[in-house]
Amino acid sequence: MRVWLKFARDDSLAFISHLDTHKAYYRMFRRAALPLAYSQGFNPHPIMSLAAPLPLGFMSNADYLDLVLAEDTPPEDITQRLLTVSGHENLTLQGIRVITTKVPALAALIAWGEYDITIRPGFNVTEAIEAFEGAREVPFVKETKRGTRDADAKTLVRSIVATEHGLRAILSLAEPVVFRPEELVKVLSHFSSSEIAIELVVRQELYVRGDRLDHPLHCGL
Amino acid sequence: MIPKNIRRLLPQVQKPARYTGGEVNAVMKDLAAIDVRIALAFPDTYEVGMSHLGLKILYKVVNDIPYAYAERVFAPWVDMGGLMQTEGVPLFSLETYSPLHDFDMIGVTLQYEMSYTNILYMLDLAQIPFLTHQRTESDPLIIAGGPCAFNAEPLAEMLDAVALGEGEEVTQEIVSVLLERKLQKLSRQETLQRLALVPGVYVPSLYSPEYNGDDTLKALQSISIGTSNVVKKRILSKLTADYIPTAPVVPYTDIVHDRIMIEIFRGCARGCRFCQAGMIYRPVREYSSQIVLEAAEESIKNTGYEEVSLSSLSTMDYSSIETTLPMLVDKLSCQGVNVSLPSLRVDSFSVEMAAQVARLRKSGLTLAPEAGSQRLRDVINKQVSAEDLLQALRGARRLGFKSAKLYFMIGLPTETIADLDEMVDLVTQAAGIMPVTVSTSSFVPKPHTPFQWEPQFSMYELETRQRYLKERFRRDRRVKYNYHDASTSFLEAIFSRGDRRLSKVLLEAYKRGCKFDGWSEHFKFKAWMDAFAECGLDPTFYANRVREEDEVFPWDHLSPGLDKSYLYNERAAALKAEWTVDCAREHCPSCGVCPNLGVQTFTEKERR
Numbered sequence: 001m002r003v004w005l006k007f008a009r010d011d012s013l014a015f016i017s018h019l020d021t022h023k024a025y026y027r028m029f030r031r032a033a034l035p036l037a038y039s040q041g042f043n044p045h046p047i048m049s050l051a052a053p054l055p056l057g058f059m060s061n062a063d064y065l066d067l068v069l070a071e072d073t074p075p076e077d078i079t080q081r082l083l084t085v086s087g088h089e090n091l092t093l094q095g096i097r098v099i100t101t102k103v104p105a106l107a108a109l110i111a112w113g114e115y116d117i118t119i120r121p122g123f124n125v126t127e128a129i130e131a132f133e134g135a136r137e138v139p140f141v142k143e144t145k146r147g148t149r150d151a152d153a154k155t156l157v158r159s160i161v162a163t164e165h166g167l168r169a170i171l172s173l174a175e176p177v178v179f180r181p182e183e184l185v186k187v188l189s190h191f192s193s194s195e196i197a198i199e200l201v202v203r204q205e206l207y208v209r210g211d212r213l214d215h216p217l218h219c220g221l
Numbered sequence: 222m223i224p225k226n227i228r229r230l231l232p233q234v235q236k237p238a239r240y241t242g243g244e245v246n247a248v249m250k251d252l253a254a255i256d257v258r259i260a261l262a263f264p265d266t267y268e269v270g271m272s273h274l275g276l277k278i279l280y281k282v283v284n285d286i287p288y289a290y291a292e293r294v295f296a297p298w299v300d301m302g303g304l305m306q307t308e309g310v311p312l313f314s315l316e317t318y319s320p321l322h323d324f325d326m327i328g329v330t331l332q333y334e335m336s337y338t339n340i341l342y343m344l345d346l347a348q349i350p351f352l353t354h355q356r357t358e359s360d361p362l363i364i365a366g367g368p369c370a371f372n373a374e375p376l377a378e379m380l381d382a383v384a385l386g387e388g389e390e391v392t393q394e395i396v397s398v399l400l401e402r403k404l405q406k407l408s409r410q411e412t413l414q415r416l417a418l419v420p421g422v423y424v425p426s427l428y429s430p431e432y433n434g435d436d437t438l439k440a441l442q443s444i445s446i447g448t449s450n451v452v453k454k455r456i457l458s459k460l461t462a463d464y465i466p467t468a469p470v471v472p473y474t475d476i477v478h479d480r481i482m483i484e485i486f487r488g489c490a491r492g493c494r495f496c497q498a499g500m501i502y503r504p505v506r507e508y509s510s511q512i513v514l515e516a517a518e519e520s521i522k523n524t525g526y527e528e529v530s531l532s533s534l535s536t537m538d539y540s541s542i543e544t545t546l547p548m549l550v551d552k553l554s555c556q557g558v559n560v561s562l563p564s565l566r567v568d569s570f571s572v573e574m575a576a577q578v579a580r581l582r583k584s585g586l587t588l589a590p591e592a593g594s595q596r597l598r599d600v601i602n603k604q605v606s607a608e609d610l611l612q613a614l615r616g617a618r619r620l621g622f623k624s625a626k627l628y629f630m631i632g633l634p635t636e637t638i639a640d641l642d643e644m645v646d647l648v649t650q651a652a653g654i655m656p657v658t659v660s661t662s663s664f665v666p667k668p669h670t671p672f673q674w675e676p677q678f679s680m681y682e683l684e685t686r687q688r689y690l691k692e693r694f695r696r697d698r699r700v701k702y703n704y705h706d707a708s709t710s711f712l713e714a715i716f717s718r719g720d721r722r723l724s725k726v727l728l729e730a731y732k733r734g735c736k737f738d739g740w741s742e743h744f745k746f747k748a749w750m751d752a753f754a755e756c757g758l759d760p761t762f763y764a765n766r767v768r769e770e771d772e773v774f775p776w777d778h779l780s781p782g783l784d785k786s787y788l789y790n791e792r793a794a795a796l797k798a799e800w801t802v803d804c805a806r807e808h809c810p811s812c813g814v815c816p817n818l819g820v821q822t823f824t825e826k827e828r829r
Contacts, residue, residue: 011223012243015231016473020238024473027245027525038557057232090243199225 001069002101003078004216006094008061013090018053025050025065028091032081037070051107051216052173052206055180060203061094062114064216066106097217106216111174112158112207115181118200119166124192126162131191133160140187142177151177153187158213160184166199174209224318226310234301238474239267242315245471246523248284248291249316257289257399260314260324260361264339265332265739267295272478274532275330275367275388277466282392289396292316292324293470296339297346299737305346312346321347324361325399328392329380331369334716335709335739337376341731344379351728352378353426358409364395364416370423371454371501372668372776375716377425378724382416384423385779386454387487389464391421417448421455423779424448430721430775436762438720438773453780454501458820460487460508465516468523480528480561481520485513485545489534490805490822493591494602494795495633497667498534500788501781503814504822505538505805510545517549521558529553530561537566537574538805540826550577567605569616576620586617589628592636593644599798600635602791607647614654624656631686631704632664632678634795641686645693652699660703661690663710667717668776669783671791674768677714679761683707708746712738714764720775723763725756784813 013024026046029036038044047068054060069078075096082093103109119125132138138153156179158170171179181201189196208219223231223241231237252258261279263270270276276293283291292314297305305312311320321327327349329340341351344363350356353363365373366384373383384391398419402412417424427445432438443450457464465484472479486507489499508516517529529549533539550560560578565571567588575586590610592598598605614625629644651657663683666672678686687704694702716723729752737743753760768774770789777785787810794801801810805822815821 010243011228012241013473015237015241020474024245027471030525030527031245031522033522044557056237200228 001072002099003067003069003075004097004099004106005065005067005078005082006096006215006217007063007065008092008094009059009063010090011059014057014059017056018050021054021063022048022050024091028082028085029067031085034067034078034081035069035071035073037068049105049107052110052113054203055182055201058115058181058201058203062203062205062215063091064106064110064206066099095217099221103221109208109216109219109221110206111172111209112170112213113173113203114168114170114205114207116163116168116202116204117166117181117185117198118202119185120197120199123194123196125167125188125196128188128191128196129160129162129167132157132188138187140179140183142179142183149177153179153184157184168204170207170213173206226308227313227318230301230304230308230310233304235298236267236474238472239295240297240301240315241473242293242318244473245525246468247293247316247470248280250284250290252290252317255288255290256403257286257326257396258319258324259283259289259291259326259328259396259399260294260321261291262294262321262327262329262340262343264296264329264336264343265737266298267472268474268476270295271470271472271476273330273332274466274482274484277469277482278464279328279388279392280470281466281468282389282464283396286393286396288400290316291328292319294321294343296343296737299743302342302346311348312343321361322349322359325403326362326364326395329363329365331365331367331373331376333739334369334375334713335744337716337727338731338735338738340376340379341727342736345731352724353381354378356381356409360409362399362409362412362416366392368497368501369717371497371779371781372717372719373423373425373779374721374775375719375723375727377428377721379727380425381413382422382424383779384455385421385452386781387456389457391419391455394419395422414445417445421452423452425721428778438775440773441775441778451778451780453818454782456782456818456820457487457506459823460484460506460512462512462516465512467516467519469520471524471526478530479526480530481517481524481526482530482532483513483517483520484508484532485536485539486533486824488822489538490803491535491538491604492602492791492801492803492810494600494671494791495591495630495664495667497670500669500783500812502534503782503812504820506820506823507540507825509825510541510548513545514549514552517553521553521556527557528559528561530563532563534564535566536562536564537568537571540805540824542574546574547577567613568609569612572613572616572620572622585624585626586614586622587626587628588613590647591628591630592633592640593629593647594640595643596798597633597636597640597643599800600795601633602795602801604800607650610647611650611654614651618655622655624658625651626658626660627651629659629661630664631661631690632683634664634672634675636678636686638686638689641690641693645690648694648700649697652697656699656701658701658703659690659694660705661687662705663707665710665713665717668774669781669788671788671795673718673774673788674770674772674792676767677711677764679765680707680711683710706741706744709738709741709744711760711764712746712749715760716763718774718776719763722756722758726752726758729755780817782814782817784811784817787812 140153733748
C-alpha cells in the first residue's frame with residue numbers, strides 16, 4: 001500500500017539535514033507502529049522518500065512523504081496513529097492520500113514551492129517587487145556545483161506579492177533551474193537601494209507539474 | 222519558537238541542531254506552575270552529553286516532581302560560544318531558551334577531569350561569577366555530581382555543593398531544600414547550611430584546609446556546626462524500575478551513542494586495582510531480567526530507536542546474561558531492533574555470547590587485557606591469562622570476526638621494559654590469529670583506588686615507552702599501534718588527585734584560553750603549564766610523587782564507603798603481584814562498603 005503524507009514542522013526541525021529529517025520521520029513512523037515496508041537486501045531500509053529537500057534554516061508547513069506500507073491500513077487508522085504520537089511533537093500531520101503504485105515518485109512530480117519570506121525590520125520590498133513585476137526580463141545567473149547557467153528570473157517566479165512582514169512567492173522547484181528564496185531576494189535587492197536581509201522563510205506549499213497550481217493531495221493523478 | 226536573537230546565530234555555526242531543542246520527549250512544562258528550576262549542565266558538546274545515561278536519569282527524576290522542572294544545557298562549540306559572547310546572548314536552556322541565570326540551580330556533572338575548564342566556560346557564557354564567594358543572592362546555586370565528585374577539591378572554589386554517589390534520591394532531597402528556600406525565603410548561606418545536612422551532600426565552603434610544611438594536606442575540617450567531617454556517598458540499596466528513563470529525549474541530529482541504553486547492573490567487584498569505577502560504585506546490584514526486558518520494550522515504543530545497548534561496567538558479568546540476552550534478542554529482532562554490547566570480557570564465553578548479537582559483527586571486536594605481562598596483570602588484579610585472550614580471538618575468528626582492537630595501559634606501577642616486551646609477544650601471537658589494532662593509554666592513578674599512593678611515570682618516561690612500542694610494532698604489518706597523548710594523561714593525573722589550591726590554576730588556565738581540553742585540537746598544554754607557573758604550583762607534586770602511607774588526602778573526607786586500610790592492603794598485595802577475589806562470586810575481601818553504607822551485593826542468580 002502506498003500513501004502520500006503531508007506534514008508541518010516547526011523551527012526545532014529547521015536546522016537539521018535532509019538525512020536527519022528522514023530519520024526523524026522514520027522514528028516517528030516506528031513510534032506510531034505503522035507497518036512499514038522495507039527494501040530487500042543485507043541492509044534493509046524503509047521504503048519512504050521526502051519530496052523537495054528543505055534548505056537548512058527554513059520552516060515548513062508542507063513536507064510531503066511518499067511512503068510504502070507492508071499491509072493495507074485504512075487511512076483513518078494511519079491518521080489516528082500518527083496524531084497520537086505527534087500530539088507533543090514538532091511534526092504535525094496535515095493530510096493523507098492513498099495513491100496507486102503506477103503514479104511516478106512524488107519527488108519527480110513537484111514543480112513549484114510557495115514561500116512566506118519574512119524580511120528583517122527596516123527593509124522595504126514593496127518597491128522592489130513592483131519593479132520586478134514591471135520588468136520584461138530579469139537576467140539571473142544560477143550557480144550550481146556543476147557550473148553556472150543563465151536564466152530569466154521572471155520565468156522562475158509563478159507569483160509574487162508583498163505581505164505585512166515581507167513577501168510571499170511561488171518559485172520553481174523543477175529542473176533545469178531551481179529558484180531559491182534567497183536567490184529571489186538577492187535579485188530583488190538589485191531593484192532596491194540596499195541589500196535586503198531575510199529573517200525567516202516558511203515553505204507553505206508544494207505544487208505538482210501542470211498548468212493548474214495543484215498540491216499533491218488534490219492533483220488529478 | 223526559538224527566540225530571534227538565538228535564531229540569528231544559527232545559520233553562522235556548525236551543527237546548529239545542537240542548539241535548537243524541541244526534540245521528541247523533551248519535557249515541556251508551564252513555567253507559571255514551577256517553583257524549582259534546574260538546568261542540567263553537561264560540560265561537553267550536545268553529542269557527548271546527550272549520550273550520557275546519568276543525564277537521562279536525572280532529567281526524569283526532577284521532571285517527575287510536579288513543582289520542579291529540569292532543562293538541559295550543553296557546552297556550545299567554540300564557534301557558537303564566540304558568537305554568543307560578541308552578540309551578548311547568554312547561555313540558554315534547550316527547553317525554554319531561558320538564560321541560565323533564571324534558574325535556581327545549575328547541576329553540573331563531573332565525568333572527566335579534562336572537562337573542568339568547560340564548567341568555567343559555561344559559567345562565563347551564562348554571566349555567572351566563577352567563584353562561590355563572588356555569587357550573590359540572585360545567582361543560581363552550582364551543584365555538581367558524577368564520578369569526579371569523589372575528589373571535587375580542585376573545583377572547591379567554584380562549586381556551591383557536591384552530591385556524592387547515585388543521584389536518584391539525593392537529587393529529590395536537594396530539590397526539596399530548594400523549595401524550602403523559595404517558600405521560607407532562605408538566604409544563599411542558609412540554603413547551603415541546609416544542603417550540608419542532606420546525607421551525601423558536601424558543601425566545600427564549609428570546610429577549611431590546613432597544610433603541612435611540605436605542601437601536603439594536614440587536615441580538612443568542617444567549620445560549620447552539625448556538618449560531618451566525612452561525607453558518605455548515596456546509593457540505592459535495590460534497583461527497581463522506578464527511575465529507569467524509558468522515554469529519553471530523542472535527538473534530531475547524530476550523537477555519539479544514538480541508541481537506547483538499558484542499565485543491567487551497578488558496581489563491579491572484579492577488583493581491578495587501577496579502576497576507579499570498580500571501587501566507587503560498589504557493591505554489585507543487578508536489575509531483574511524482567512525489568513531489563515520490560516524497560517527495553519517500553520523505551521523502543523517511546524522513542525522509535527532501532528538499537529538497544531546493555532549498559533554496565535562489565536556486561537558479561539550479569540549473572541543471568543546467558544538467559545537474558547537471547548530472550549532480549551528474540552523479542553527485539555522481530556521489531557527490527559538490534560542489541561549491542563558495549564564491553565566484553567576477555568574470554569571465549571563473552572565472544573560466544575556476543576556472537577548472538579548480529580550488530581557486533583559489523584563493529585568488530587574490542588578486548589582490554591590492560592597489561593601485557595602476566596606479572597603485571599597480577600599486579601593490577603586483572604585475572605585474565607594470555608591463553609584466555611588467544612582463545613577468545615580463536616573463537617572470534619571461527620564466528621566470523623575479521624579483526625580485533627586490544628587496549629593496554631602503559632606506565633602501570635612496577636612496569637619495566639620486560640613487561641612491554643611481553644606485551645609485544647602477546648600481540649604478535651594475537652596477530653597470528655587476526656589483524657589487531659593496539660591502543661595504549663597512559664596509566665592515571667585515581668583517588669579511592671589502591672594506586673592512589675602511586676606516582677604517575679614522568680611524561681618523558683611515558684613518551685619513551687610509547688616510542689619503544691612504536692618501534693617494536695613497526696615491522697609487523699598485521700599490527701596497527703595507536704597511543705594517547707601523554708601530556709593529557711599528565712593533566713588528568715594532576716587534577717584527579719589535586720587539592721583545592723588547583724581552583725586558582727583552573728581559573729588561570731581558562732583565562733589563557735583553555736577549554737574543551739578533552740578535544741585534542743583544543744588542548745593547549747603550554748597554556749596549562751604557564752597557568753601552574755603563574756600560580757606558583759608544581760604540577761609534578763600532584764602527578765609524579767609517591768605518597769606516604771599515612772598522608773592525609775584531599776579526598777579522604779569524600780567517602781564511597783571503602784576503608785582506606787583495605788585500599789592500602791590491596792596496594793601491598795599489588796606490589797607482591799598477589800590476587801584478590803571478587804566478592805560477587807567468591808568470599809568477601811572486606812573492602813568496607815557494605816557495612817559502611819548498610820547495603821549488600823544483590824544478583825539475579827541469588828534471588829532465584
